[in-house]
Amino acid sequence: MKKTILSLTMVLAAGLLFAQKKTTTSAVVSFDATTSLDALPKAENKTVIASLDTKSGTIAFEAVIKSFTFSNPKIQEHFNSKGWMDSDQFATATFKGNINNLKEVKFNKDGTYAVEVTGDLTIHGVTKALDAKGTITVSGKSVKVNSDFSIKLEDFKVSGGAIAAGKVAKEPKITVAAEFQ
Amino acid sequence: MKGRYKKWLIALLVLLLAGAAVIWWLFNLKYEDTATVKADHTVNAMEFIKEFKQDMAAANKKYSEKIIVVNGTVSAIEMADTTANIKMIDTTNGAYIIFAFQQQHLNEAKAMKEGDQVSIKGSCSNGAFSSILEAEYITFKRCAVNQ
Numbered sequence: 388m389k390k391t392i393l394s395l396t397m398v399l400a401a402g403l404l405f406a407q408k409k410t411t412t413s414a415v416v417s418f419d420a421t422t423s424l425d426a427l428p429k430a431e432n433k434t435v436i437a438s439l440d441t442k443s444g445t446i447a448f449e450a451v452i453k454s455f456t457f458s459n460p461k462i463q464e465h466f467n468s469k470g471w472m473d474s475d476q477f478a479t480a481t482f483k484g485n486i487n488n489l490k491e492v493k494f495n496k497d498g499t500y501a502v503e504v505t506g507d508l509t510i511h512g513v514t515k516a517l518d519a520k521g522t523i524t525v526s527g528k529s530v531k532v533n534s535d536f537s538i539k540l541e542d543f544k545v546s547g548g549a550i551a552a553g554k555v556a557k558e559p560k561i562t563v564a565a566e567f568q
Numbered sequence: 569m570k571g572r573y574k575k576w577l578i579a580l581l582v583l584l585l586a587g588a589a590v591i592w593w594l595f596n597l598k599y600e601d602t603a604t605v606k607a608d609h610t611v612n613a614m615e616f617i618k619e620f621k622q623d624m625a626a627a628n629k630k631y632s633e634k635i636i637v638v639n640g641t642v643s644a645i646e647m648a649d650t651t652a653n654i655k656m657i658d659t660t661n662g663a664y665i666i667f668a669f670q671q672q673h674l675n676e677a678k679a680m681k682e683g684d685q686v687s688i689k690g691s692c693s694n695g696a697f698s699s700i701l702e703a704e705y706i707t708f709k710r711c712a713v714n715q
Binding site: 410411412413415427433434436437438447449451452453454456458459460461467474475478479481564566 | 594595597598599628632633646647648649650651653655664666668693694696698699700701705707708709710
């Protein structure tokens, strides 16, 4: 009996020590859809859930659309309205993908590693394949993931007069930053 | 005839100026400091989570985009380069509330410690179920300590 308990304890301890799936609930995703005509359409979401499996290379994000904060209340209202993101209907944006060059990342060695990620991005209820470049920075127990990429709003069926009028960029820049401890 | 033309011109000018003033006002709107905004609801953190777990759609309808004061215990503080988020977690099921603070109130979040009894006021974004964490969560933005 004692041996069984000891074995179980050791298995549990080993599992905790070598946990491969890291998560955070404070990843930051921002987007910049500003143009020369309008400097207001940009926002940041600081409560994004993210996970990184250091063994399989799976990486995932979940962002509540209404958590994107703008400086201007009217722009925020438009962003969440039915004509734009329709955040009552499509409450979250998600990404699930894999690091293509996982073998090049040494999670046990401090450094900054260039990575390529391929996966599925779902926004406004539409799922599209996405390839993005980024970096993984390992510093002790901390692992930081950063990436910048652009998306085409029309790919996700987001349209409106402001885009046609040049007040909102057709291809906003998305910035992702997640720190896993 | 000339006088009538002049009146139309003045009316058009007034309309243009009024339109420009409205556009200028809309472009320069800013969110107020949440600390000074009157709350729509005051809740206990664990009861609040329970309400979302019982009926997410109804709770979202009731609280989304409203200013809420949440009283509870700090379970975790998540600090990154530009953020300091406060979490209140229901340890029985992993569901949690997370508060992102307004820039001018960021230091209030940084000063908090795990176990502190706090009162936080913020704009409730939404409640959702996380497939990653397999738990419900409720996000808040533009938060400040409730004085």
